[in-house]
Amino acid sequence: MQSSTPWWMTRLLGVWLGVLLVVGCGQSGGVSEELEVQDSSLLNSWARARVAAGTHHSLVVRLDGTVWAAGNNSDGQLGDGTTISRHVPVRVQGLRGIAAVAAGSNHSLALRHDGTVWAWGGNSSGQLGDGTSDSHSEPVRVRGLRGVVAVSAGESHSLALRHDGTVWAWGGNSSGQLGDGTSDSHSEPVRVQGLSGVVAVAAGDYHSLALRSDGSVWAWGDNSLDQLGGAPGEQSYFVPWRLEDLSGVVAVAAGGDHSLAVRSDGTVWAWGDNFAGQLGDGNILTTRWLPQQVQGLSGVVAVSAGWAHSMVALSDGTVWAWGNNTSGQLGNGISVGYGALPGQVQGLRGVVAVAAGGLYSLALRLDGTLWAWGSNEYGQRGDGSTTHLSSSVRVRGLSGVVAVAAGSAHSLALRADGTVWAWGANYYGQLGDGTQMDRDTPVRVPELSGVVAVAAGDGHSLALRADGTVWTWGYNYDGQLGHGSTNASPVPLHVRELSGVVAVAAGSAHSLAVLSDGSVWTWGYNRQGQLGDGSVSNSSVPVRVQGLSAVVAVSAGLNHSVARLSDGSVWAWGGNSFGQLGDGTTSNALAPVRVLGLSGVESISIGFNHSVARLSDGGVWAWGANYSGQLGDGTTSNSSVPVRVRGLSAVTAVSAGLNHSLVVSTDGSAWAWGINTFGQLGDGTTSTRFAPVQVLELSGVETVAAGALHTLAVGADGSLRSWGNNPHGQLGHGHPGRSPTPIRSLLY
Known part of the structure; x- marks a missing residue:
């Protein structure tokens, strides 16, 4: 449940979205080390595409282009050919040359450098895009897609952005989250209606977001909790709706039932469900139908939305989180209650990418190490345990x-x-x-x-x-x-x-x-x-x-x-x-x-x-x-x-x-x-x-x-x-x- 943008998308979609981070030199080691991002430019999309958090499983792309996964595997979403859950990362079979990954509720996506998309895991709604409803514990190629530059995965649907700026979707469509004007599910990609010039996409549970090159945000799907941002009524929208009160946006993220956007000034804006404070406006329970600024944040370079919590990385390499904290996913040393305002995740610096999952969180540091905290009943943190943690630990098995x-x-x-x-x-x-x-x-x-x-x-x-x-x-x-x-x-x-x-x-x-x-x-x-x-x-x-x-x-x-x-x-x-x-x-x-x-x-x-x-x-x-x-x-x-x-x-x-x-x-x-x-x-x-x-x-x-x-x-x-x-x-x-x-x- 995160947006995912590959590092080469500036080649295809305009340099305005892709000023890469300039980062300070540092040694690999513990979290006390000072590794700071020295430029407040936009997201390091190359890094952000390398890590993804689903409901109960995680994905990471190693520098050699292989994909590794940990956590729940009941539907084969780890891609290792089994349905055995894993507490430390295992390699996804048969994949090389991967640039980006995305994780949904029980399925996974990978984007290869050649522009093809591969999928595995649960497929009851056709979310793997292979023309069937059969689950797969090893990657299968999504039909009919080439020239893809970004992917995102929701509860039971998937999104792909092509180099020509068009958006394609497949899987469950009960709330119109595929944006094709119907409520019919599709086991192969269909084009989202009325969109062109798109530079980023994000899939929530049952809604979808797209960011166009002009800085405008478009949304479709379920709107029962105002997650479409200003669309009137609580009904679903089967074609994209423009958020009239939001401009100058450079990145978007979709959570369970809430949405986030980063503007070019480094501020974060949020709308939708707020039962756990995931909108970061200091309130709990009050749903917001118009985007409001998250308080106290600037210089944001990466953003992610989980089921009911939100995360950002700042230009100084620190991580901030807010919303649901019942499993310690805010990383503030406690595992109860909610955080209606952003708080800094303890002990982490030098972070270039974040991923918010169901009830847990991931952070990728500049030194290539992956850190995790929060819920872990399926081993989704990848640290070898199944205990909850309210502070970050290093993910195992990704060295060498x-x-x-x-x-x-x-x-x-x-x-x-x-x-x-x-x-x-x-x-x-x-x-x-x-x-x-x-x-x-x-x-x-x-x-x-x-x-x-x-x-x-x-x-x-x-x-x-x-x-x-x-x-x-x-x-x-x-x-x-x-x-x-x-x-x-x-x-x-x-x-x-x-x-x-x-x-x-x-x-x-x-x-x-x-x-x-x-x-x-x-x-x-x-x-x-x-x-x-x-x-x-x-x-x-x-x-x-x-x-x-x-x-x-x-x-x-x-x-x-x-x-x-x-x-x-x-x-x-x-x-x-x-x-x-x-x-x-x-x-x-x-x-x-x-x-x-x-x-x-x-x-x-x-x-x-x-x-x-x-x-x-x-x-x-x-x-x-x-x-x-x-x-x-x-x-x-x-x-x-x-x-x-x-x-x-x-x-x-x-x-x-x-x-x-x-x-x-x-x-x-x-x-x-x-x-x-x-x-x-x-x-x-x-x-x-x-x-x-x-x-x-x-x-x-x-x-x-x-x-x-x-x-x-x-x-x-x-x-x-x-x-x-x-x-x-x-x-x-x-x-x-x-x-x-x-x-x-x-x-x-």
Whole structure:
């Protein structure tokens, strides 16, 4: 019962709604630590979309794009294939690349980066949108929806916002909460009537809200407790109604029977049911049919509405709550009564997102930790207990490594707490620890927190923070750090020319970034045109790639670059002597050209002179250089158009190294092919393979990263394993010598 807005929606729906938070650096640790949001801008929508609270279950998206759930599971709403309730988070099966989640009464929604929506749990009213009324304990795809940028879940209905500003709804409709002009339930999405230019949606128990780009709020559904805000009478409204007395709104949230809105001045306004003081106006029991300002609050950057309580996060990182407190959900140290005015939640700072559930509350901190308090009879807090608490505790089971990157001879790991760790070669300062000493065990990159992605080049490194800023360090002879000079740096420095970044990639000596508007910016070495700006001149500051928009992912190799667009097409530019651009030629391209014969691509990765793509059907295709079998088609013939990798299906992740490639299958196994001189394929030999072979002694793999001559893998438990060459300690296990089979790293 919260609104949910993915971090990329500014690309599609206007920059006015998406100024990302600028947050202070801090270490992971206890709640006494000072982590403050330093900008009173609007919501950090990227963070807010990562956590959701239902009536009795919770969802969180880890930085690796997987979804974890805890609490009641009687209808399969945890998505783990069972109906067993869980007191600590379990992984939702079969989901990757998730950007946002929403939790209803007994069902769950997830929005993938490709714009598709997935649902699981109870489905008696068709709220899963799969065309049936059958419950599902594993995710199913919502029918007929693409290009979705936000989702929200109510008692028995669901909402989706598409990139074109239209709103779609499905599920129960007894009160008109689907907004299609009828009271008929729908098990597939139908369009909400009369709405366009929408930038956010929120689903309450039996009513719905939409925020348009002009700052107006529209509502429909049940109005028996005035939750539609000024709509006359107590009857239901089957099409949207505009709230005439509310303007300049930048965010909305819908609770059980009350509604909240944040205005551009950082104030909060509330209307609807008030039996527990959830409107925050100092009164109890008095229902409000016109929005009134919540007393004593300003600088609000996140908002959520539960069944009968309300929460906000302020720009200083504190959390405030009001309304029902019978289970301690206000976090004020007691578990009785009501709070008719906002009160500060005890012991929490550095919070960037909040989620109010039935009788409990969640808060996501900048350091990546999740905290919970309130009711817990189903284990919905995820802290391993079933006791109520009136003060916050940390949610268990969400630690460990979530992403890795491998350079020529150094490695990077991103932990769930948003910290970055590095090991291996450091002669250019690419480990970012302020020295030029090689490390054979992981060291933390100082002064970096809130990181959501990392990338490693030949001798330089990149980190993307949740606030949309990019930080770089290491070798800089060709300007690949993007600081406007060619001076190397052994510590992270801010690429000041960029903001609103959502993805990064590092090539041998150049770097790429995708912005929230779908544009791509590049910097560094450009003698083969790998910057894509139409020239062959190096650049020490970001330049825009020509002719590309709606980009969602990028990858970089020795001298070429690749981008995946939201429509599933792939475009490439730069050096092409081996056909690595996939356009059927071997001619360099100074601006993007389309890779031939590919559609429905879901992930891309490029190596030294070859490229790899995973399609929506789980198949893998490759093109470019093949002298070491790196295309995996059983030959050593180069190909300037994509060829299918032999024997692979149901693949979930791909990674291309110098002259070898890897994939992860849905069963958690890893497969590799290409050159194997240093054991980088992990099959126990040093024999080159022209078709995929299974990596030995690995199971439960989530993701892989192929470096020049070594490989990394992250398990579902957050563990890290490595194999291949190791002269600089790039395997990270503290022992000398290469390994042809995976060895567990010291980092967890």
